[in-house]
Amino acid sequence: MTRERIEAGLPAAFEGFPESSAMGHGYYRGKVRDVVLGKDSLLLVASDRISAFDRVIGTVPFKGEILSRLASFWFAKTADIVANHHIAGPGEFPGTGRACLARRARMLPLEVVVRGFLTGSAWRDYSANRPVSGIRLPEGLCQNEKFPVPILTPSTKEASGHDRAISREEILAEGLLEKGTWEEIERISLALFRRGQEIASSVGLLLVDTKYEFGIVDGKLCLCDEIHTPDSSRWWWSDSYQARFAAGEAQKELDKEPFRRWLAQRGVTGQGEPPSIPAEIRIETAQRYVQAFETLTGEFFVSLSGDPQAELAVLERIVAERLR
Ligand SMILES: Nc1ncnc2c1ncn2[C@@H]1O[C@H](COP(=O)(O)OP(=O)(O)O)[C@@H](O)[C@H]1O
Numbered sequence: 487m488t489r490e491r492i493e494a495g496l497p498a499a500f501e502g503f504p505e506s507s508a509m510g511h512g513y514y515r516g517k518v519r520d521v522v523l524g525k526d527s528l529l530l531v532a533s534d535r536i537s538a539f540d541r542v543i544g545t546v547p548f549k550g551e552i553l554s555r556l557a558s559f560w561f562a563k564t565a566d567i568v569a570n571h572h573i574a575g576p577g578e579f580p581g582t583g584r585a586c587l588a589r590r591a592r593m594l595p596l597e598v599v600v601r602g603f604l605t606g607s608a609w610r611d612y613s614a615n616r617p618v619s620g621i622r623l624p625e626g627l628c629q630n631e632k633f634p635v636p637i638l639t640p641s642t643k644e645a646s647g648h649d650r651a652i653s654r655e656e657i658l659a660e661g662l663l664e665k666g667t668w669e670e671i672e673r674i675s676l677a678l679f680r681r682g683q684e685i686a687s688s689v690g691l692l693l694v695d696t697k698y699e700f701g702i703v704d705g706k707l708c709l710c711d712e713i714h715t716p717d718s719s720r721w722w723w724s725d726s727y728q729a730r731f732a733a734g735e736a737q738k739e740l741d742k743e744p745f746r747r748w749l750a751q752r753g754v755t756g757q758g759e760p761p762s763i764p765a766e767i768r769i770e771t772a773q774r775y776v777q778a779f780e781t782l783t784g785e786f787f788v789s790l791s792g793d794p795q796a797e798l799a800v801l802e803r804i805v806a807e808r809l810r
């Protein structure tokens with residue numbers, strides 16, 4: 487997709503699916519996605535909102551569509567590993583690329599984070615001598631070092647406030663899950679992560695870490711929410727990994743670099759009113775999301791969404807006709 491196309495998309499960024507369009511169904515507005523709840527299914531609408539420090543601070547054109555289309559790409563690529571909630575999504579709804587109709591699950595109260603590298607919050611814990619979700623890692627590891635095998639660092643999904651890191655032992659001791667269920671989740675999460683790493687490496691990327699959410703549908707474990715999207719995962723370019731690691735430099739990130747750089751330059755910390763994102767940063771960030779989509783799927787990105795008004799009408803029709 488050309489820069490001109492992206493620039494033209496700026497005013498048409500999709501702010502969100504409003505509660506007033508949910509036609510009396512249950513409704514939940516997440517930071518990025520809006521959810522309309524049926525009895526057995528739900529519609530996940532990925533908006534173009536972008537968040538930092540747990541707050542929405544603006545929109546990036548095409549971001550929601552790319553998120554939604556990457557999730558459905560990965561659901562298809564991993565369906566042999568575990569059942570997932572996807573019923574219908576981008577490509578099946580003319581006029582919108584940002585909606586996923588999914589089976590409604592009883593969600594398990596956990597976010598399952600899988601990490602292939604020592605970075606982010608795991609590095610912060612490790613370098614402060616704290617265990618990482620109950621795991622005592624060996625001494626002498628460096629920032630961004632690859633683990634011999636990926637590790638699982640679950641956290642609880644708290645109704646309010648921040649998620650809490652939790653160990654495998656605590657999950658079982660607190661009776662959050664039964665042992666058999668947890669072991670199945672461990673096995674499946676590692677298999678999903680391995681599949682993600684394999685596909686990523688075939689296109690020159692490293693899947694660094696990611697988060698899975700599971701639920702129960704018809705008594706069986708079901709992969710829900712999103713999978714291997716830029717919002718739930720971190721990706722680095724593999725060609726520069728070794729040299730940067732050896733030199734102790736930051737890794738080259740796939741997607742959010744321009745946005746993060748701008749946040750840092752502006753000194754945005756999460757305190758006070760966030761500044762509005764300049765057009766140039768929105769464009770550059772959108773370009774990275776498009777690049778992420780094209781690199782991972784091997785397809786050119788052509789938007790399936792129309793202008794926000796027309797798209798909203800399409801989404802309302804899906805709610806009316808397809809949500810059960
Ligand atoms: N198949 C599903 N059934 C029920 N709930 C789901 C399903 N898939 C995702 N969810 C939930 O929908 C919500 C999506 O919101 P999200 O955009 O992630 O916002 P946030 O994470 O900020 O709450 C999450 O609470 C997620 O756990």
Ligand SMILES: [Mg+2]
Pocket residue numbers: 516
């Ligand atoms: Mg979420």
